Amino acid sequence: MGHPKSLLPVLSLVLAASAIPLFTHDAQAQVQEPSSADRATARTLAQEGYVALRDKDYATAADRFTRALALVHAPTLLRDLARAQVGLGRLVDAHETYSLIIREGVAADAPAPWLKALADAKAEMAPITPRLPWMTITVTGPAHPRVTIDGAPIAEASLGVKRPADPGRHEIRAMAQGYYTAKKTISLKEGESVNIAFELEDAPPDAAPKDEEETGKVSVATVVDPAWRKPVTIGALALGGAGIVLGSVTGILAMTKHNQLATHCPNGKCDDPYKGDIDNYYTLGTVSTIGFVAGGVFAGAGVVLLLVKPQSLVQQPNQADEPNRTGRRTPTTRKDFSWSPFVSVGGAGVEGTF
Numbered sequence: 001m002g003h004p005k006s007l008l009p010v011l012s013l014v015l016a017a018s019a020i021p022l023f024t025h026d027a028q029a030q031v032q033e034p035s036s037a038d039r040a041t042a043r044t045l046a047q048e049g050y051v052a053l054r055d056k057d058y059a060t061a062a063d064r065f066t067r068a069l070a071l072v073h074a075p076t077l078l079r080d081l082a083r084a085q086v087g088l089g090r091l092v093d094a095h096e097t098y099s100l101i102i103r104e105g106v107a108a109d110a111p112a113p114w115l116k117a118l119a120d121a122k123a124e125m126a127p128i129t130p131r132l133p134w135m136t137i138t139v140t141g142p143a144h145p146r147v148t149i150d151g152a153p154i155a156e157a158s159l160g161v162k163r164p165a166d167p168g169r170h171e172i173r174a175m176a177q178g179y180y181t182a183k184k185t186i187s188l189k190e191g192e193s194v195n196i197a198f199e200l201e202d203a204p205p206d207a208a209p210k211d212e213e214e215t216g217k218v219s220v221a222t223v224v225d226p227a228w229r230k231p232v233t234i235g236a237l238a239l240g241g242a243g244i245v246l247g248s249v250t251g252i253l254a255m256t257k258h259n260q261l262a263t264h265c266p267n268g269k270c271d272d273p274y275k276g277d278i279d280n281y282y283t284l285g286t287v288s289t290i291g292f293v294a295g296g297v298f299a300g301a302g303v304v305l306l307l308v309k310p311q312s313l314v315q316q317p318n319q320a321d322e323p324n325r326t327g328r329r330t331p332t333t334r335k336d337f338s339w340s341p342f343v344s345v346g347g348a349g350v351e352g353t354f
Helices: 005-019 036-054 058-071 075-087 091-104 112-125 210-215 229-264 272-307
Strands: 134-140 146-149 152-154 162-164 168-175 182-188 193-199 338-344 347-353
Touching (some): 058 075, 134 168
Parallel strands (some): 134 193
Antiparallel strands (some): 146 168
16 A cells, blocks of 8 residues: 655655664764664654745744754755755755765665755755855955954955855944944845955044954944033023013014004104103014024024034043053043033124034
8 A cells, every 4th residue: 555645755754864873974973873762853853844844934944954953964854954945045055055965975775765865965956056146255454354244253264255145135344453343235136246345444442342343333322411401402492482482572562552653653753742652662673673583592502402412522432541453542532612602792692612
């Protein structure tokens, strides 16, 4: 009685996982033979991995085959892991997994599933090779730069030569002690070959904390507000509002007084009883003008203080007295900066030194 065709791949995995106790990365290495429990667990993981691969759940499939390989090393498990890696877009990993099967090879009298796994690896790796993107990263400036790709450091020996990468978006950082960290983001297409060049610039000793350079993180600037900034801002906005209100009220009163005088003073000529009203009208107009001008100036100064963060007030965290490349410590330098609102007979505004 034959088995259903749908179960044949699973049975092949089961036979392959149970048939080999000593398939190793190094033929000369002495590897402890898997226990019966390890083999049984590997068969279960292989079955779950095959189901996930069939359902295109590549993440689960890769997890199951990886765990099965940790218990029993077999070419069938490697082949299916490579297939899951292809599904995840991890072409570099898949190419290396297929290559491992080919490099290790199988004996001529090996089980049929193993022979098929080797043949599959050769056939399936061929179309992956031209799909691999390649990048060549060069860094000029420091003698021994450090480079990370998506946060993972790469060996210095990889710089200046072609390096395979998976298709998609990648963030590359180059850094070194005494230099500014540089970052570039690229989007690789299948089969594409790109050159990525960094020219690092010398940085002052306090430009970037050592721990952030080592991890490839960019220092985040923090704004340090002086103690006077908040009360002066509030005061300027309050005075600005009061000036605008004063200008509005006295302006309305001046307009009312003007309408009254227009009735009693035809052609601009007023009798003695209304001369005091004329003086009052001009006084209200003057106060209204001063109120609007002062209110606008103070309000503007308040908005500037509220929104503008002068560059000289920005400092890098943890940068004080960092040793430079000569081993000496240089104190942190700051630009002299001051500003303040002013009101005078001739006008009002904000003055300062940078």
